[in-house]
Amino acid sequence: MRNDEVLVKVEGVSKKFCKSLKRSLWYGAGDISRSVLGLKNPEKLRKDEFWAVKDVSFEVRRGECLGLIGHNGAGKSTLLKMLNGLIRPDEGRIEMKGKVGALIELGAGFNPVLTGRENVYNNGAVLGFSKAEIDRKFDEIVAFAEMEEFIDTPVQNYSSGMKVRLGFAVASQMEPDVLIIDEVLAVGDLGFKIKCFNEIYRLIENAAVILVSHSMPQVAQVCRTGLVLKQGKINFGPGKVSNAIINYFGIFENNGLNIEGNRRGEIRNFKFGNNDTSVELDISKNQNQPEIILENCQNVFFETSVIIEPSVENFSLIISITDIDQKVVAQVTPPERMFTNLTKMMVVEAKVNSLMLNTGNYSISVHIYNKSNAVDRGEILIGIRNILKFTVKKQKFVGAAPILYESRWKEC
Structure with a gap:
């Protein structure tokens, strides 16, 4: 297992949607028919269509964490759904190596009628784990989520925070090669957030992590590289995360005081x-x-x-x-x-x-x-x-804190 192995490779990926439901169904039926006949779908946008993601390319290696940032509607969640295989790109190619754990939407992948226990086994099976492997990990998952008392309760009775706890526990404790996390962690309480980010630090050593967040301190602390999306296109990156954050805030700037x-x-x-x-x-x-x-x-x-x-x-x-x-x-x-x-x-x-x-x-x-x-x-x-x-600009980097106290040191 090489530390520099590319686990996520995205090349020229694009995805379009249609604003009109009726036209969307009509276009979808036509696209499926053309696909069956081996014909190419139209390259140009049709009426009411728009590019949610357009020509996005990047790589994430084992041991790296990529911060995916952008304003609401920039295309982040659509890109993550394509990475997780929930939707197919209209253009481009996505290559994922190894097992993929994802926490994209609140409660995504959970059947609300089933209990937490049953959903753990379902999600583990989707990730490619056998029942014996899930059995070995089950107690760790429940303990991490702190859900011992409610694991046999139907998920539809869970609060949003409980769904996040169980979802993250399943995604992380299965030791995925690729971990994809959307901004759902914003729902959790402070104690669990700290627990999650400590777990992310641990996973980064042997996995590729993609993190979406509107909290720039979190992105700066966890991620090494950053990618900024604006209206579905790359506005910056991939590049140094500090430069990505500067670019992100620049999107909202204006010359007015x-x-x-x-x-x-x-x-x-x-x-x-x-x-x-x-x-x-x-x-x-x-x-x-x-x-x-x-x-x-x-x-x-x-x-x-x-x-x-x-x-x-x-x-x-x-x-x-x-x-x-x-x-x-x-x-x-x-x-x-x-x-x-x-x-x-x-x-x-x-x-x-x-x-x-x-x-x-x-x-x-x-x-x-x-x-x-x-x-x-x-x-x-x-x-x-x-x-x-x-x-x-200091001559050398001396730490991550914004304030540096000058002091006199001596050996005792």
Whole structure:
């Protein structure tokens, strides 16, 4: 068993559907007739047809995990169904080696009338296992799913979380060569999610895994490579998972600023940088965001030019730094005292000795409040999310955490 063995090979795969049910049935009957007669199906789209997946190609080797990402309707689930053999591609070729375990849709592969026990044996048989092999694995499957008390209950009485537990347990405990997981894990509770991802880490050593998720932290943690689909076509990849995530978020970006608050304040300019490099953004011009790369995160400054309505006596300002998944990783907090509104253009500057950020892509958001205390920050006068984006590039990779603490080490 070679570690670099290609277990999943997809070459130019395409799948089309028809928006009209009546036409779909008519087209299907015609396609079946042509197939029986050995004739080719029409290559061009017919009326009401569209490509759900178009010309997709990639490979997944043993020991790899591919993150398949894209917005809703991008073609991810359709591609997974073709990989699992539930539907046939209209064009292209799919080659799968070894046993395939899949968890594509909630409750998929389960007969709701049968009990959990009977469904375990049915699914195991579909995967190619004998009854004796399933007997040996049965207790492990039930224990992993934590379903001892309900294994003889009909599946139709299971909650969505229970179906996910049993489905993942069957798919993973049978030690498949290829494991396909759609975003159904979003249904499970936190404890079971952790258990599932620990199991995925174990399986990756000897299997090829394809993971679909809208949670970019999960994709970044588990997957080595990423593939981004957009309107059924490859928008990026296969390539490095961090670049795939950047491409995924780029699909949703626009040049408009995300402004919130009661608009009793205005942010005119924003300047950011350090002694080596800096960039200034004129908010009123709605200009495209310039790129800034920091190789040195020392002596960083944030400079905000603001105008506050005369009716507001005092205000406070908070600067937030978010990662690529829009999670706040750091904040530059204001002083305890509030700023006095001078009813004219004011420049508020914050200096930070070191941001301590790891290599990655980050965004800056600025919010101005009319009061500040430990319990309530107060009313938002003006806030702009993702006002500026920047990249941190360290000379070497030192870990996956966004924050790096500098310290002095010694042997004891």
